[in-house]
Amino acid sequence: MKVKRVILNNIGPFEHLKIPVAPTEQNPTNITIFVGNNGTGKTSILRALATSLSWFLARLRAEKGSGNPIPEDAIFNAANACAIQIDVYDAHQPSTYLQLNGIGDSFEWILAKARQGRTSEYTSHLNDCTRLANYYRNAITHDDQTSLPLIAFYPVERSVLDIPLKIKTKHTFLQLDGYDNSLVQGIDFRRFFEWFREREDTENESGISEDLMSQLKQLAEINQDVWQQLKQLQASAKDRQLTAVRTAISRFMPQMDNLRVRRKPRLHMAIDKNGKTLNVAQLSQGEKSLMALVGDIARRLAMLNPSLDNPLTGHGIVLIDEVDLHLHPSWQRSLCERLTETFPNCQFILTTHSPLVISDYKYVLVYILTNGELQELPSQYGQDANTVLLDVMDTSIRNQKIDIWLNDLLDAIQASNLSQAQQLLTELIVELPTNQNHLELVKAKLLLRKQELRHANH
Structure with missing residues (x-):
């Protein structure tokens, strides 16, 4: 559609x-x-x-x-x-x-x-x-x-709530529930967390929990053949809907992996970032916003497409x-x-x-x-961002006051008004940060120096 x-x-x-x-x-x-x-x-x-x-x-x-x-x-x-x-x-x-x-x-x-x-x-x-x-x-x-x-609207007011420690109201997660609040509220992280926890509980019942797998991996005496069999069992028990969400998030944020629910020391969602396990609440606002947006789209697609091997193709x-x-x-x-x-x-x-x-x-x-x-x-x-800002968004690529100042300086150099150009250059040097390697200012200095040498030879 x-x-x-x-x-x-x-x-x-x-x-x-x-x-x-x-x-x-x-x-x-x-x-x-x-x-x-x-x-x-x-x-x-x-x-x-x-x-x-x-x-x-x-x-x-x-x-x-x-x-x-x-x-x-x-x-x-x-x-x-x-x-x-x-x-x-x-x-x-x-x-x-x-x-x-x-x-x-x-x-x-x-x-x-x-x-x-x-x-x-x-x-x-x-x-x-x-x-x-x-x-x-x-x-x-x-x-x-x-x-x-899937029909969904994510307004600018969409918010990423902190993950709740307790779920007070139990919701259903039937196929049509994939449309709940899809056009009025945007991202409902509370509902996302409840859905994820329920699916993961079912996943763990049919397989081996992530925590137990970690413990087994640390056992030095474990047989490698047994370990491979355990990994295959774990892979076959993966919930297709949760896999879709985890896959979508890792594609958008390659440094993020293995989103899951942790119950110790308290109930929270955890994710591995660059190999280090973090509470999702510790992520930046941008990271949480992108993860919630992508995760919500993937979750709804998974609920609405129960028969697809890959719900992300819905x-x-x-x-x-x-x-x-x-x-x-x-x-x-x-x-x-x-x-x-x-x-x-x-x-x-x-x-x-x-x-x-x-x-x-x-x-x-x-x-x-x-x-x-x-x-x-x-x-x-292929256009550079400055060109798009100027041509499409009608926005100056730098502070308007500085932009006018630079243009006046270049005009003075072009008109061979060297005293005015030197005065404008001095004022700009005072105005701009001393540690800033300002490309346009460097160009102006070179142009002014060429004009001064040209006039000195005449």
Whole structure:
């Protein structure tokens, strides 16, 4: 299941906006990214998609289920009403079944909202949404191993909670529970921890616990043949869903390995970082944020795809606002590539403020938002971050005051106004840190020296 297009009428800052979503004929990628200044509507697009998709999830759970309404404060300026139209296609399911039931693989539905006391020129049409949801409900009714598409939204307010020591409320972890809070809350680390602990308990019952394996390995008298048999038994008992989560995290964070629950000296989650065991609570905010995001996507895919040998190959639509949030620049660079490598059949719709996210991976569809208008950007692959900052994000590559100062200095040198150039250079040297090897300042000194020598020879 993938979004083909979304049309926004009087939503947020947009009066009328049509947005083709990747993959398109011209751009076969699974990643669409929106960039733009704050207030240009990036989040409005993601929230509109999440709102529309919530009706599919609601009708998947119950035939007449209701999703989230469009909030009145999302209506454009003084408009009386608004509407979100979403076009999706679902070619993952057997097309013969879809055609025999007159469904096809393309679906379109409209969600409308009028201001209180106003009439609307828009009307909600949710028949296709219901038909698609009915197909999946019928499919899992006849086969409870049927794969379901992941639908998830991670807002900018997503938080990484400390891991709870006690679980007060017991939750179920059935297939449809993979959708719990997937469009309203983002990352629920409490639910993640409870799910992980339950799966690991089952895993340990059918195999050998990590702690016991460590103890056995330390026994010098153990026979190597017996040790190999023990390792094979341990590998065969690994829980497929937990393996998917651990694999996803290690692909994004190669220095991290072996996520697990520890019960001594107190209940906590542990992970090996560069071979050293740490409490997950000891990780940096960026490490916890990335681990929680990737782990949550993997967990939901594992729950929704019970029959897949590798749940990470499940299909779905994932919306992430400010995907670069809390991430080190080196992680921002590799983010898109690792998303597609780890979750190859998921469609990602992202927003970012980072030039590294859009310039370090070739296969992305990038849109820039300006004054309620949308423009597709040419590929930024291979561009340096400074060029992207200047050309795409309209942001100076350095402090504006220093930038003007340097430009005035270069202009004075070019105009052979040597006394003014020397004065500006002296002022800049005083202004900038003495331990800073400022490349532009070094260039200016060389240019000024050449001009001084040229004038001295004349």
